[in-house]
Amino acid sequence: MELLKIENISKIYGKGENQVAALDNVSFTVPKGQMLAVIGPSGSGKSTLLHILGGVDRPTSGKVFLDDQDIYAKDNNSLAIFRRRQVGLIYQFYNLIPVLTAEENITLPMIMDGRKPDKAHLERLLDLLELKTRRDHLPSQLSGGQQQRVSIGRALFTSPEMILADEPTGNLDSKNSAEIMGLLRHSNREFGQTMIIITHDENIALQCDRIITITDGRIISDKMTGIA
Amino acid sequence: MRFENMLARKYIFAQKRHSALTICSIVISIAMMTMIACCLSTYNAITRAAVFDRSPYHLLIYSITEEQGKSISAYDHVESCTLEKNPETGGFTAKVLFKGYLGKWEEFFPKFNADNKLGLQLIDDESEFEKNYEAEASPDYMLNYQLISKDKIEYNGRMDTLVNMASSMIYAIFIAFLLRLIIDTAFEVSSKERERQFGVLQSVGATPRQIVRIMTHEALLLCAVGLPGGILLGIGVAFLAYKAVLSSGVADYYFTAEKVKELVHFHISPAMLVMCAGVGLVWVLLSAYGTGRRVIKKSPLEAISARPNAVKKVRRRSLMGLLFGWEGKLAARNSRRQFKRFVITILALTLSLTAFGTITSVVDTISDFMTKAFEESGMDYDLWVGAPDENNIKENVEALQETGYFKEVDCGTAVPIRWDELNRNQCMIMFYTKGEFEKYFSNSPLSYEELNASGGYLMILTDPAKKDYSPEQIDVTIKRRDKITAEEAASLPEDEVETYKPHSDDPKAEGLLYYKKTDLPATLKIAAIVREIPDYLMFSTDVRCYLIGTAEQFDLGREGLFGSSVRLSMDCVLKKHSDYDQVKHWLETNSSGFTLNYDNFAERRSIETTITSIKIFALFFNVLIGLIALVNLVNIISTGIINRRSELAAMECVGMTRGQLRKLALVECLQYVIIACVGAIVLSLALLAGTQLFLRSIQLIEDNSERLVEFSEPVIRVLIAGAGAFVAALAASLIPLKEMQRTDLVDRIRTLE
Numbered sequence: 017m018e019l020l021k022i023e024n025i026s027k028i029y030g031k032g033e034n035q036v037a038a039l040d041n042v043s044f045t046v047p048k049g050q051m052l053a054v055i056g057p058s059g060s061g062k063s064t065l066l067h068i069l070g071g072v073d074r075p076t077s078g079k080v081f082l083d084d085q086d087i088y089a090k091d092n093n094s095l096a097i098f099r100r101r102q103v104g105l106i107y108q109f110y111n112l113i114p115v116l117t118a119e120e121n122i123t124l125p126m127i128m129d130g131r132k133p134d135k136a137h138l139e140r141l142l143d144l145l146e147l148k149t150r151r152d153h154l155p156s157q158l159s160g161g162q163q164q165r166v167s168i169g170r171a172l173f174t175s176p177e178m179i180l181a182d183e184p185t186g187n188l189d190s191k192n193s194a195e196i197m198g199l200l201r202h203s204n205r206e207f208g209q210t211m212i213i214i215t216h217d218e219n220i221a222l223q224c225d226r227i228i229t230i231t232d233g234r235i236i237s238d239k240m241t242g243i244a
Numbered sequence: 245m246r247f248e249n250m251l252a253r254k255y256i257f258a259q260k261r262h263s264a265l266t267i268c269s270i271v272i273s274i275a276m277m278t279m280i281a282c283c284l285s286t287y288n289a290i291t292r293a294a295v296f297d298r299s300p301y302h303l304l305i306y307s308i309t310e311e312q313g314k315s316i317s318a319y320d321h322v323e324s325c326t327l328e329k330n331p332e333t334g335g336f337t338a339k340v341l342f343k344g345y346l347g348k349w350e351e352f353f354p355k356f357n358a359d360n361k362l363g364l365q366l367i368d369d370e371s372e373f374e375k376n377y378e379a380e381a382s383p384d385y386m387l388n389y390q391l392i393s394k395d396k397i398e399y400n401g402r403m404d405t406l407v408n409m410a411s412s413m414i415y416a417i418f419i420a421f422l423l424r425l426i427i428d429t430a431f432e433v434s435s436k437e438r439e440r441q442f443g444v445l446q447s448v449g450a451t452p453r454q455i456v457r458i459m460t461h462e463a464l465l466l467c468a469v470g471l472p473g474g475i476l477l478g479i480g481v482a483f484l485a486y487k488a489v490l491s492s493g494v495a496d497y498y499f500t501a502e503k504v505k506e507l508v509h510f511h512i513s514p515a516m517l518v519m520c521a522g523v524g525l526v527w528v529l530l531s532a533y534g535t536g537r538r539v540i541k542k543s544p545l546e547a548i549s550a551r552p553n554a555v556k557k558v559r560r561r562s563l564m565g566l567l568f569g570w571e572g573k574l575a576a577r578n579s580r581r582q583f584k585r586f587v588i589t590i591l592a593l594t595l596s597l598t599a600f601g602t603i604t605s606v607v608d609t610i611s612d613f614m615t616k617a618f619e620e621s622g623m624d625y626d627l628w629v630g631a632p633d634e635n636n637i638k639e640n641v642e643a644l645q646e647t648g649y650f651k652e653v654d655c656g657t658a659v660p661i662r663w664d665e666l667n668r669n670q671c672m673i674m675f676y677t678k679g680e681f682e683k684y685f686s687n688s689p690l691s692y693e694e695l696n697a698s699g700g701y702l703m704i705l706t707d708p709a710k711k712d713y714s715p716e717q718i719d720v721t722i723k724r725r726d727k728i729t730a731e732e733a734a735s736l737p738e739d740e741v742e743t744y745k746p747h748s749d750d751p752k753a754e755g756l757l758y759y760k761k762t763d764l765p766a767t768l769k770i771a772a773i774v775r776e777i778p779d780y781l782m783f784s785t786d787v788r789c790y791l792i793g794t795a796e797q798f799d800l801g802r803e804g805l806f807g808s809s810v811r812l813s814m815d816c817v818l819k820k821h822s823d824y825d826q827v828k829h830w831l832e833t834n835s836s837g838f839t840l841n842y843d844n845f846a847e848r849r850s851i852e853t854t855i856t857s858i859k860i861f862a863l864f865f866n867v868l869i870g871l872i873a874l875v876n877l878v879n880i881i882s883t884g885i886i887n888r889r890s891e892l893a894a895m896e897c898v899g900m901t902r903g904q905l906r907k908l909a910l911v912e913c914l915q916y917v918i919i920a921c922v923g924a925i926v927l928s929l930a931l932l933a934g935t936q937l938f939l940r941s942i943q944l945i946e947d948n949s950e951r952l953v954e955f956s957e958p959v960i961r962v963l964i965a966g967a968g969a970f971v972a973a974l975a976a977s978l979i980p981l982k983e984m985q986r987t988d989l990v991d992r993i994r995t996l997e
Binding site: 063064067070072073092093096097098099100101105107111112113114115116117124125127128129154155156157170 | 555556557558570574577578581890891894895896897898899900901902903904988989990993
């Protein structure tokens with residue numbers, strides 16, 4: 017059963033002679049629970065694709081359906097709520113809020129939603145992320161790996177249907193990278209969350225169920241790894 | 245140097261928004277300094293002109309010869325020497341103006357005296373000069389020390405200027421500190437974003453000194469626009485303030501209209517402008533240098549790997565969090581990221597609100613008190629005019645009305661009587677014209693016309709013993725007075741003569757008046773009785789019975805009953821205030837015997853003008869402090885938003901709506917205003933309570949319940965000013981937020997990466 021359907025997405029930056037197509041008529045579908053890696057050289061349009069899927073950037077043309085709902089038919093406010101409830105975003109540079117503790121950063125989307133965080137769920141997640149002893153620390157008091165785990169916690173906490181990760185291990189050493197990938201894999205298996213990971217690293221991509229390769233804004237290959 | 249200069253230029257053009265903010269900060273700071281300088285130099289020029297107008301010399305020498313005068317004119321330090329011949333003595337009076345620096349007067353003056361062979365008798369204690377402005381130091385000469393001091397031509401004058409400058413230093417330091425803060429913030433914001441770039445520059449070989457030089461070069465280049473801009477703006481604002489003061493009429497109180505044109509001019513002191521530009525330049529360079537020093541404290545590695553906006557400590561719980569939920573918690577934590585600046589901004593805002601709340605409350609209370617005192621005194625007329633014919637109200641009123649100068653002319657007069665039936669005989673007949681009767685006795689059962697037609701009197705009887713007493717007529721003794729000449733008075737026994745010195749503002753008013761006293765029995769008809777005393781008569785608490793009659797009754801009975809005992813005075817209200825000078829001139833020169841007893845118009849105008857001057861100075865002070873506080877507030881809030889550009893984008897990415905962002909901005913502004921308002925209310929109340937205690941201790945306020953200002957007054961004003969500050973802060977917050985939201989979320993999130 018497909019969760020995500022992308023139809024003829026194009027994203028064009030600039031005008032006239034300076035026009036650049038970051039994405040050129042991209043279409044594909046992602047079934048529920050699949051772990052998908054998007055790889056490609058720098059400037060190929062991977063991050064643009066991720067931002068469009070996450071409701072952060074609007075495409076120039078084309079449609080994105082999540083659970084058969086056209087997400088760009090929504091207004092800005094509904095799109096923010098969509099990002100809060102249905103998507104979890106993980107960035108290479110974590111993008112944590114510096115004045116909030118690890119725990120507060122993780123629960124932020126739920127607090128924004130006016131909901132009370134489920135304490136048991138939070139404890140389980142902190143345990144899984146190995147952040148129990150660091151829950152009251154500010155981002156500046158955490159290592160890179162720990163910050164990325166907080167960022168993953170924030171993406172997972174609202175149990176969204178889809179997790180989007182932009183180079184989640186790009187800023188980490190190999191040990192931390194392996195730990196983060198393990199976490200994402202675990203979350204994918206345990207909670208059945210659909211996961212799209214942007215990466216440069218072929219080893220990371222090979223840990224996913226499917227790999228899409230993008231060059232110059234176009235899909236040049238789409239194959240299963242056989243892990244699933 | 246070329247490298248630093250080139251990079252400084254590149255940074256200025258690359259960071260247009262930051263450069264614009266820094267230039268604006270420099271312009272505002274310099275403009276404020278220039279504005280103060282222009283106001284000060286205009287004030288100095290006006291006071292100097294006023295002193296010169298009164299006494300146009302530094303030294304006035306009596307009785308010298310023409311040769312001595314010529315010798316003075318040719319003397320080195322003399323700018324001019326005007327000789328005036330005295331026809332009586334044949335000698336000359338010399339008005340001497342000096343130029344250049346004379347050194348110590350006590351050394352210069354004896355030499356001047358000897359060199360010009362003046363033979364003046366100099367006073368022994370020369371220090372008297374300093375103590376006594378325009379003192380007549382010797383019968384031979386007179387010093388205009390005030391002008392000497394204003395022109396700063398000698399040692400003591402310069403010292404006085406220095407002392408005056410030193411006394412205003414506290415105020416100047418406070419202002420300068422706040423202004424420096426504005427410039428400092430701008431530089432810090434601009435450098436913060438470039439910290440990483442400076443780290444990279446250092447890593448490729450730039451020395452720390454070169455990094456500091458880049459900042460100072462940038463400052464110099466920004467000053468090239470900021471300094472002239474600030475000076476022009478400052479002059480413009482000061483000129484507008486000068487125009488506002490002129491149109492308010494304050495100057496007319498100190499000078500006549502002609503003198504205002506002659507003496508009151510806007511004055512720009514080039515020296516002060518140079519000083520402002522110099523201080524501004526030093527301030528900017530110091531800010532840039534300080535920022536540069538802070539930047540190079542970090543090693544290149546630290547600068548390159550530094551996490552932007554890193555926060556090391558936060559307060560977990562906050563009042564704002566309790567009040568406004570997670571937005572309040574975030575706002576409270578964000579404000580403490582630049583804690584020192586937060587505290588200074590709150591302090592500046594608190595002081596500004598306190599100054600506004602207390603000063604305007606006190607000034608308004610004084611103004612209300614004075615206006616009320618005028619109203620309650622019944623002195624709602626412009627001129628109190630004494631009549632030439634003392635015995636006829638109607639004729640005098642008509643004569644004044646015929647001049648066409650007055651909108652209203654009224655008269656009230658009193659004749660003392662003795663009524664034996666009343667305890668202690670406190671009784672009086674009062675006669676009024678229609679206007680005054682209707683104004684003071686609105687509770688009368690009879691109209692003026694009815695009372696007049698009845699031929700009787702309206703009795704106001706407050707004696708408790710007479711509460712059921714309703715006579716139709718009463719037998720009294722009228723204490724009749726007849727005007728006599730001084731010679732007639734001298735021929736009569738002393739106990740039969742009464743003397744009276746009329747109060748008058750008119751120089752041609754008579755001196756002592758003489759009256760012959762006679763007690764005349766009479767029966768007076770009572771037309772109606774009122775047992776409640778009107779407010780107007782309240783001040784004469786000893787009088788238990790008033791008989792109120794009409795002006796016509798007085799005119800009718802003056803020959804037979806009342807005599808010429810009363811010197812009539814008319815309450816006159818001017819038709820047009822612009823006629824005042826003309827009416828006054830008429831009264832002083834050709835008024836057919838009318839004299840000006842009391843000039844209430846001038847009195848009221850002088851009080852109004854004093855209040856207006858106080859209000860203008862209070863306003864000027866408030867505007868100045870308010871502007872500085874506001875600029876700081878706007879600066880810290882807008883830069884706070886700009887600095888958190890990518891952080892706010894990250895929040896949007898994880899689902900924060902624009903409405904929630906606006907609420908966060910609103911709460912952030914609110915916390916500044918709430919804290920400052922609470923502080924200002926506490927401070928204002930403490931100030932007022934302290935002042936009240938002080939006034940009570942020196943017995944200026946006697947009654948314990950009496951308050952200088954109602955305590956609710958400053959609270960309301962602080963809240964109103966706080967609301968204004970909140971609106972400004974909100975605009976400063978929402979405008980960059982809106983601007984920011986025009987940029988793609990992706991671009992904003994990427995600025996972090």
